[in-house]
Amino acid sequence: MALTVSGPSQTLPPRGSGDSPDAVVALSGVRFSWSGAPPFVIDIDGLRVARGERVFLRGPSGSGKSTLLSLLAGVIAPLEGTVRVLDLNIGTLGGAARDRFRADHIGFIFQMFNLIPYLSVIENVCLPCGFSSRRKQRAVREGRSAEAEAVRLLRHLDMGDAALLRRPVTELSVGQQQRVAAARALIGAPELVIADEPTSALDSDRRAAFLDLLFRECARERAALIFVSHDATLAPLFDRALAFAEVNRGSGFAPPGQGCPR
């Protein structure tokens, strides 16, 4: 690939050096486009998120935020540059290793439809423990079962009511569903929690309450939080707020028919 790479980090230091050991996420010279050629959807010189840090990433929809999250989750690999998560260049991992890495270290909260409709609240929360033995071990480290840990997290998120736990997840309100999703993202103490517009379906009161709970739990688990939203009013609540357009020089727009690229 004879593409010219701009930015200071185009010659990459060996793994670990140059970055603070406490960095959970470190991107350098990352470029990506669905077509595999310019124009790039993602073109980021550098982005770092420290352990336990709460980062707000603001940008309109279609700005490439979801593509960035897919890069961070290792679902897609960058065309150029490195994506380091927990000091590991996940671009060098194979597909299976990336899937395992994601299960072990990253919790996800989506905008909506977070829950598997045919599983109970507890089963939804425990889902990552079924795919990651590390998350399971960490969930049960205090001598309780994964289910008990799920209940503990749910209680912290004001979802501990026994009657609520027995309800089919499809009957929960959106706010309740998002809190269940937050508990799932947090179970087994992953180092990184990624939330993709998790509050866009909530009204402002519920939004504040949800964020409050989410922050508290992230702090307790010492998890870094990358929070993506288009709602600038939330920015002051975070340690650091970034405008996505300033971080990313790429065009941002997903190509038509992104559902089935290639």
Place this chain on the structure above:
Amino acid sequence: MILALAARSLRNRKFTAVLTVLSITLAVMLLLGVERLRNESRESFAATISGTDLIVGARSSPVHLLLFSVFRIGNATNNIRWDSYRTIAQRPEVAWSIPISLGDSHHGFRVLGTTNEYFDHFRFGRSRRLELAQGAVFHDPRDAVLGADVAVNLGYKPGESIVIAHGAGDVSFSLHEDQPFRVTGILARTGTPVDRTVHVTLDGLDAVHARAAEDAFDPLAAAVRAGAGEHAPDAARSDRAITAFLVGLRARGAALAMQRRINEYPGEPLTAILPGATLLEVWEIVGAAERTLFAVSALVVVVGLAGMLVALLTSLSERRREMAVLRSVGARPLHIFALILGEAAFLTLLGIAFGVAALYLGLLAGRPWLESRLGLFIVVGWPSLHEFVLMIVVAAAGVLIGLVPAYRIYRYSLADGMTIRI
């Protein structure tokens, strides 16, 4: 983990799943049922006559001889002289022989003149012998024994008198009215052409024709009748004639040699056939219909599996979100692929299992009916190798069809990444 998820997911969509399984169940039941009936009807056809080593008639084609002597279809072109029959029947290889004389009818049912040897030696099915449902076999030359259908359709009981007509048509102008026969026995149902046959004594039939010949005022008509292969008018004992005879040999192995000997019989031109071989020949002709039936039932299986494909594909858009969530918690694209493929395989296998179970229940329940109405004797045993092969083919087709939605969602899960598409 994935297995548990697949089970829960399926339970969540149980209505569609039940319908899918039901359609596969019915399709498999139909396929195997048709296959079973096909086999049984072939075997039952081949068992229309059994235990008989040779059938002998005047020189004609083997199929023709079999059709008129066993199935009562068509007429003999020529008769066999009684002395030819005696000569062959008295050979040392012959264990028993049954002379038969055809050419008359009673209300559309064929009349067969024979002797009590017929009831002793005739076998059908798996060496089943003729059983009397009512009454007794011949004692007097004027006795008649009816097949089950004849008795039921015409409402006869032992003791009643019947009059036979010359010729095989439904309506005959030449009734042997002055010489009635008396019904002495009614045979149990066999599911073979025997059910539709009126059996009378050879002696009685000869006497009827002797009288008819005396009455005949037009010698030309009699000559025409004789030429057409019907009973020779002159039924004097010495030049009595029969239409065909069935032969049982002491040793089966002698059948081919005996067949050749009869075919080269110097007294008159004769044809001997091995019933089994000729039956297969006839089956080749009538078997086209059952092959069509098989093709149709195979198509029904295709339709059933296509239904499953549609159900799986329509569930995909809904499940795409589910798959994105599973991906986010660490499920591999291969997991997603296996989830869908496993579901297709599970539904197909369940359909096959239920189909086989339903077929067996149906066979057990329907056996008496099939036996009495169609004369099919279904043995309810383990599925044959052929049926196992069919089941495996259906299972493989189900899995193959499952590859389509599985591959689609695999592509989705690669493409969607960490986005939930609404």
